[in-house]
Amino acid sequence: MNSADSAPLELSYDFALDRDCKTLSRHVLEHLQSFGPEAQDMSALMTRIGLAGKLIARRLSKAGLVAGALGFTGEINVQGEAVKQMDFYANEVFIATFKQSGLVCRLASEEMEKPYYIPENCPIGRYTLLYDPIDGSSNVDVNLNVGSIFSIRQQVGNDPDQTGEDLLQNGHQQVAAGYILYGPSTVLVYSIGRGVHVFILDPSLGEFILAIENLKIPQHGPVYSVNEGNFWQWEEALRDFTRYVHRHEGYTARYSGALVGDLHRILFQGGVFIYPGTIKNPNGKLRLLYESAPLAYLVEQAGGRASTGQRPLLDVVPDHIHARTPLIIGSPEDVALMESFIEDRTRQAEEEFALKP
Numbered sequence: 001m002n003s004a005d006s007a008p009l010e011l012s013y014d015f016a017l018d019r020d021c022k023t024l025s026r027h028v029l030e031h032l033q034s035f036g037p038e039a040q041d042m043s044a045l046m047t048r049i050g051l052a053g054k055l056i057a058r059r060l061s062k063a064g065l066v067a068g069a070l071g072f073t074g075e076i077n078v079q080g081e082a083v084k085q086m087d088f089y090a091n092e093v094f095i096a097t098f099k100q101s102g103l104v105c106r107l108a109s110e111e112m113e114k115p116y117y118i119p120e121n122c123p124i125g126r127y128t129l130l131y132d133p134i135d136g137s138s139n140v141d142v143n144l145n146v147g148s149i150f151s152i153r154q155q156v157g158n159d160p161d162q163t164g165e166d167l168l169q170n171g172h173q174q175v176a177a178g179y180i181l182y183g184p185s186t187v188l189v190y191s192i193g194r195g196v197h198v199f200i201l202d203p204s205l206g207e208f209i210l211a212i213e214n215l216k217i218p219q220h221g222p223v224y225s226v227n228e229g230n231f232w233q234w235e236e237a238l239r240d241f242t243r244y245v246h247r248h249e250g251y252t253a254r255y256s257g258a259l260v261g262d263l264h265r266i267l268f269q270g271g272v273f274i275y276p277g278t279i280k281n282p283n284g285k286l287r288l289l290y291e292s293a294p295l296a297y298l299v300e301q302a303g304g305r306a307s308t309g310q311r312p313l314l315d316v317v318p319d320h321i322h323a324r325t326p327l328i329i330g331s332p333e334d335v336a337l338m339e340s341f342i343e344d345r346t347r348q349a350e351e352e353f354a355l356k357p
């Protein structure tokens with residue numbers, strides 16, 4: 001009898017050792033059931049994403065103690081938004097982690113007007129990383145959760161003029177997507193089209209360790225996540241939805257100002273996140289290629305749904321890399337409930353139009 005047999009399973013060395021070896025790189029190979037070149041590339045790609053997450057988490061953990069973490073750079077990005085120090089730093093981190101990788105030729109980011117090309121990778125790197133380096137960066141200065149969102153697409157053609165035009169594809173073309181949530185722990189959630197898997201950073205190891213495999217979103221949940229301060233800018237259908245949840249038991253409002261954190265909660269507890277078109281932003285605020293589409297890919301892999309209110313989010317083909325769309329995302333039943341109010345209002349408008357003399 002060895003020590004492992006006598007100890008309870010959860011304390012057995014074999015269990016602990018094997019668990020600690022379920023790293024991102026191993027998990028990708030296991031899920032692709034291959035050690036071939038494409039599987040190795042995807043494994044290496046995800047490992048680099050993990051490295052970016054570790055570097056960003058390290059800086060965030062010292063925000064307020066080190067320079068270049070809090071406050072603004074003084075620049076305005078392509079979105080017309082003031083650039084936070086962490087936006088800039090995190091954007092540079094993703095670029096740095098993919099240099100000399102041979103994997104990624106281009107990076108398209110919320111923080112860069114045009115895609116960034118890594119010359120040494122471009123002859124052979126067939127992947128493009130699209131990312132929001134720090135989602136919810138206004139939370140950094142008040143020590144609340146923020147995230148990074150990433151999407152991986154395969155390059156189509158050689159992009160000779162470096163326009164990135166081939167990136168203007170629907171969300172079904174993504175080959176991987178996910179996010180890193182910088183909260184009490186640093187969590188990486190990803191999918192390569194074979195379910196959604198959750199890893200937690202073990203700082204003592206410096207590795208993301210598998211925590212949950214094949215995460216499934218509840219069919220319905222209590223959470224509704226929307227900025228009700230914009231109520232005055234909303235169309236009637238969203239106001240109807242808001243009145244409904246205000247008047248029915250079983251709903252709870254949660255809105256952190258960081259999409260990644262709000263969506264992570266909904267993935268576990270169920271519910272719906274909504275960022276609609278507003279008077280100021282008729283197409284909404286969230287960017288399709290590196291915010292909504294990767295999260296829609298992930299949520300649908302977890303059994304959830306994502307919609308613009310008019311059509312499935314993953315069907316949308318953008319006309320430029322910073323295109324925005326309204327977003328309704330979460331549990332199937334809760335997304336359907338919000339869509340039902342849109343359908344009711346649309347039908348009412350059509351009936352009123354038909355009655356006009």
Ligand code: P6P
Pocket residue numbers: 135136137138227257258259260285286
């Ligand atoms: P508002 C952060 O800037 C972000 O892109 C998302 O992370 C977040 O959900 C949303 O904008 C918050 O926007 O207009 O409610 O402050």
